Amino acid sequence: xxxxxxxxxxxxxxxxxxSLTCTVSGGxxxxxxxxxxxxxxxxGKGLEWIGRIFTSGTTNYNPSLKSRVTISLDTSxxxxxxxxxxxxxxxxxxxxxxxxxxxxxxxxxxxxxxxxS
Amino acid sequence: DIVxxxxxxxxxxxLGERATINCKSxxxxxxxxxxxxxxxxxxxxxxxxxxxxxxxxxTRESGVPDRFSGSGSGTDFTLTISSLQAEDVAVYYCxxxxxxxxxxxxxxxxxxx
Numbered sequence: 016x017x018x019x020x021x022x023x024x025x026x027x028x029x030x031x032x033x034s035l036t037c038t039v040s041g042g043x044x045x046x047x048x049x050x051x052x053x054x055x056x057x058x059g060k061g062l063e064w065i066g067r068i069f070t071s072g073t074t075n076y077n078p079s080l081k082s083r084v085t086i087s088l089d090t091s092x093x094x095x096x097x098x099x100x101x102x103x104x105x106x107x108x109x110x111x112x113x114x115x116x117x118x119x120x121x122x123x124x125x126x127x128x129x130x131x132s
Numbered sequence: 133d134i135v136x137x138x139x140x141x142x143x144x145x146x147l148g149e150r151a152t153i154n155c156k157s158x159x160x161x162x163x164x165x166x167x168x169x170x171x172x173x174x175x176x177x178x179x180x181x182x183x184x185x186x187x188x189x190x191t192r193e194s195g196v197p198d199r200f201s202g203s204g205s206g207t208d209f210t211l212t213i214s215s216l217q218a219e220d221v222a223v224y225y226c227x228x229x230x231x232x233x234x235x236x237x238x239x240x241x242x243x244x245x
Contacts, residue, residue, distance in 0.1 A: 052234075061225070061236055061237075061238050061239050062182065062225060062227075062236040062239075063236075064233055064234040064235065064236070067234075075232045075233075076233075077233040077234075078133075078233060079233075111181055113181075115229070115234075117170060117172075117187070117188075117229045118172035118184055118187035118188075118227070118229060119172070119174075119182070119184060119227070120184050120187075120193070122181035122182060122183075123181065124180075124181060125181050
C-alpha cells in the first residue's frame with residue numbers, strides 16, 4: 016500500500032522559499048499513470064490545489080500560484096518536492112502531498128508550515 | 133476556473149437520519165466521450181487529511197460504508213449519508229478534476245443534532 020510522508024521546515028521567514036519533500040513508500044513513484052500533487056489548507060479553511068507532476072515530468076500549476084511554484088520529481092529517491100518562492104503570511108497552511116489518479120486516492124498526513132519572522 | 137459551491141455550509145442531523153450535501157459546479161464536468169462526471173467527494177475529520185469517499189460522482193471507494201452514496205450529473209451533484217452515524221461527523225468537500233486548476237468546494241460541516 017502506497018504511503019506518502021511530507022517533510023521540511025515548519026517555519027519559514029517572509030520573502031524566503033518554502034521547500035517541502037514528499038517521500039513515497041510502498042510503491043514506485045515511476046509506476047502507473049499517476050500525478051503527484053501538493054495541496055494546502057490554511058487553518059480552519061478549505062483546500063487549495065497547488066499543482067501536480069506526472070511521472071514524465073509534465074507539470075500543471077494553479078494559475079494563482081504559478082509564478083512562485085515549482086514541483087519536481089526525483090525517481091532515484093522515490094520522492095517529489097515543492098518549492099514556493101517569496102512566501103508571505105498568506106502561505107501559512109498545512110501542506111499535503113497526494114497521489115492523483117483522476118481523483119486523489121492517497122494523501123500524506125500533512126505538515127504545518129508557518130511563515131513568520 | 134471551475135467554481136464548486138456546496139450547500140449548506142453546515143448541517144445538523146440526528147443519528148440514524150439522512151444527511152444530504154449538494155455541490156453545484158459553475159461548468160459542466162461530464163465528459164461526453166466517456167460519459168463520466170469528473171467529480172469526487174472527500175471526508176475530513178479534525179487533524180486528519182481528507183479521505184476519498186466517492187469518485188466519478190457515484191463510485192464508492194473501496195472500504196467506504198454503503199450508507200455513503202453519490203449522485204448527479206453535469207453541474208449538480210449530491211452526497212447522501214443514508215443513516216448518520218456518530219463517526220460521520222466531519223467536513224465534506226466536493227472536488228472537480230475535469231479541468232485545471234483542480235478545484236474544491238468550500239466544504240460542508242456535518243454535526244449531530
